[in-house]
Amino acid sequence: MRPATPEDAAIVVRLMYTAIGDIAHTLSGTRDKAEALRVLESFFRQARNRVSHEHVWVHEADGRVIGFLSAYHGSQIPDLDRPFIERLRAIGGDPSGVIPEAREDEYYLDSLAVDADYQGGGIGTLLLDAFERKADALGHxxxxxxVDQENTKARRLYERRGYREDGSLLLSGHVFDRMIKNGPWG
Incomplete structure (x- = not known):
C-alpha cells in the first residue's frame, strides 16, 4: 500500500466511479460518464478537494493499482467540497447535492474499491484495515x-467488523446508512 500520486488519476478515478456511482455525476455536474470521469480526474490531480490524491492510498498487484481507499476528517469537508461547489456554480449547475457526508468529529472513509478481477481475495479487507490503522495513527x-442500503453484503462485512448504524443520508438519489465505529482500533 502506498500514497496515491497525481499519475494514478485515470485508474483510481475509474475505480472510484464504481464505488460512488451517481455521486460522481452530482460532483461533476454532468450525466455523461466520460465527462464526469474527466472532471474527477482533473480534481484528483489537484490538492485540497474531496477526491484529491492527497487523501488516497492505493494497493498494487501485478505491477498495477488494483484497489484504493480515500479518507479524510469530517472537519475538512467544507474546504474539500468548496472547489466542487464553485465549479458547479460556474457552469450553471446545482451545488445543493454536494452535502457533508460525515460529521465534524468523524474520520471518514469516503470511498473504497477493488478492481473486479481481484474482488473476493481479501483486498477490500486489507484496505479497510489500512483505513482503521490510519485513523488510529492520526488519533481519531x-x-x-x-453503505448503500441496497448493498447488504458490504453492510454485513462492516457489522462483523464492529460498525453500527447511525442514521441514514440521501445522496444523489440513493439512501445510504451511516456506519460508525469507535476506537481503540487495537
Missing part, C-alpha cells in the same frame, strides 16, 4: 463510512 477516536 471515531470513524465513519456510508
Amino acid at each position: 477516536p471515531k470513524i465513519m463510512l456510508l
Whole structure:
C-alpha cells in the first residue's frame, strides 16, 4: 500500500466511479460518464478537494493499482467540497447535492474499491484495515463510512467488523446508512 500520486488519476478515478456511482455525476455536474470521469480526474490531480490524491492510498498487484481507499476528517469537508461547489456554480449547475457526508468529529472513509478481477481475495479487507490503522495513527477516536442500503453484503462485512448504524443520508438519489465505529482500533 502506498500514497496515491497525481499519475494514478485515470485508474483510481475509474475505480472510484464504481464505488460512488451517481455521486460522481452530482460532483461533476454532468450525466455523461466520460465527462464526469474527466472532471474527477482533473480534481484528483489537484490538492485540497474531496477526491484529491492527497487523501488516497492505493494497493498494487501485478505491477498495477488494483484497489484504493480515500479518507479524510469530517472537519475538512467544507474546504474539500468548496472547489466542487464553485465549479458547479460556474457552469450553471446545482451545488445543493454536494452535502457533508460525515460529521465534524468523524474520520471518514469516503470511498473504497477493488478492481473486479481481484474482488473476493481479501483486498477490500486489507484496505479497510489500512483505513482503521490510519485513523488510529492520526488519533481519531471515531470513524465513519456510508453503505448503500441496497448493498447488504458490504453492510454485513462492516457489522462483523464492529460498525453500527447511525442514521441514514440521501445522496444523489440513493439512501445510504451511516456506519460508525469507535476506537481503540487495537
